[in-house]
Amino acid sequence: MPAEYTVFASLYAEFIFLSILVALFVFAWLTYTVLVHRQGVNQNPNLEKLTPGTFPKERDNLKAEITWFIGPIILIGYLTFLAWGSTVTMWANQPDPNAANTFDMDITAYQWFWEFEYNEDMTWDETHAAPQGTITYTNGTEGVTVFIWESVRDEFPGHTFQAEAGGDVVEFIDGSGMVSGESSNHRKSGHSVLTVSAINSNGDETILGVQHHVAAGFTSINEVWLPNEMDIVWHMNSMPIDDNPAVLHSAFPIEYANKEDIVPNIETTMFFTPQDVGDFEMVCAEYCGQQHSVMVATMHVVDSTQGGVA
Ligand SMILES: [Cu+2]
Incomplete structure (x- = not known):
């Protein structure tokens, strides 16, 4: 589960709620249909006239058809609107890199580990x-x-x-x-x-x-300390090491539920604002080779006394 204060927590809750509603409706109707239309219960003589491969025109129901066309469209449209909100938050509302509350870092993904580089003192x-x-x-x-x-x-x-x-x-x-x-x-x-x-x-x-x-310039492997309640901005790149090429990875700090691909030769960015101190995991969410599953980093979120002061 994403942290409660993230935009994804409400998104997750709402998707689950609507999924349960749809499931209840579908399974209730399914159960009703199975019970009522089973052989020997429904004596509708029309049923006997059905020819396999031919649509029974006389049983056409335009209202029902429009309902199950329009209904799901409204639902899917609403879910798209919800998902859009979080995408906009992640991509369009990126914090100003020079703002006092922004903590700017460089992340490099290798086969198969994470390197974190500090651009500011903390x-x-x-x-x-x-x-x-x-x-x-x-x-x-x-x-x-x-x-x-x-x-x-x-x-x-x-x-x-x-x-x-x-x-x-x-x-x-x-x-x-x-x-x-x-x-x-x-x-x-x-x-x-x-x-x-x-x-x-x-x-x-x-x-x-x-x-x-x-100190700014410090790098650490598979472990990073982050200042609580600051906007963490990661500039992310994929690099080769030894015989291992730069490949596609994806940074997935589970607690904050955002996920962003790290693409060779393209710098991507990601931001999140931790609001709880503690240790959290970040994994690679894009299959990147044999040891993809061990690409795990620990993020220590701490109450920084002077984070972000360069
Ligand atoms: Cu990876």
Whole structure:
């Protein structure tokens, strides 16, 4: 099932509802016909006059014929109108790539994996022992300054506080009640992870919070982090790798129910706006060779604190 907030959820529900109505009507009529017109029940003498291969003109019913011509046309027309609405949403109402709420990415499909490339920086926090928002991270020229709120420090008396990013360990100086420290390895390139922890006298570590940062230009394979509640725009291409040619694929992020072909030598685009955090699957929906079925990527939708800020 597509996520409830997508245009496809109501489309799906309405198609199912109308299908059930049509099925009820057809099966009710079928049952009635089978029971009433079975041999020995209906004694209509006209039935005996039927000649195989000849249409019984005398039993013609123009009204019935027009009804079962017009009725389905109205139904099909209405379903087309509904489906059109979602197509227009996907193709005509694409978000402005330069808008502040647009998160722009490049996707490349290979035989048989997905590559995601970031065109913008993105930052998000994982909450651990410290309540959300009680560790602040400030980006400066020399590095990232971490500040732990007093309420959190009070819960860990006699501990030292440490931040670690890419082997760069910063111990916090506890001066005038201020606990802060700077990590110069964080937010520089690629996907960097800054872990803030409290360490007791035995050396036991409690993780207070973790900050992730992905820099523009970073690429990842079969795994992607997406900022929640932003318009994600994917520019999609199919590329060859080693002996494997560029072939037709189709990106299908199941949760958002949209699907767009990825065609060799043509750039296609797709957009969606996640509204729930969590892990979701994206599969390839166009048969692309032997290992088509393993072309699965995980999309981690996270509450980004600075997603989209270039
Ligand atoms: Cu594929």
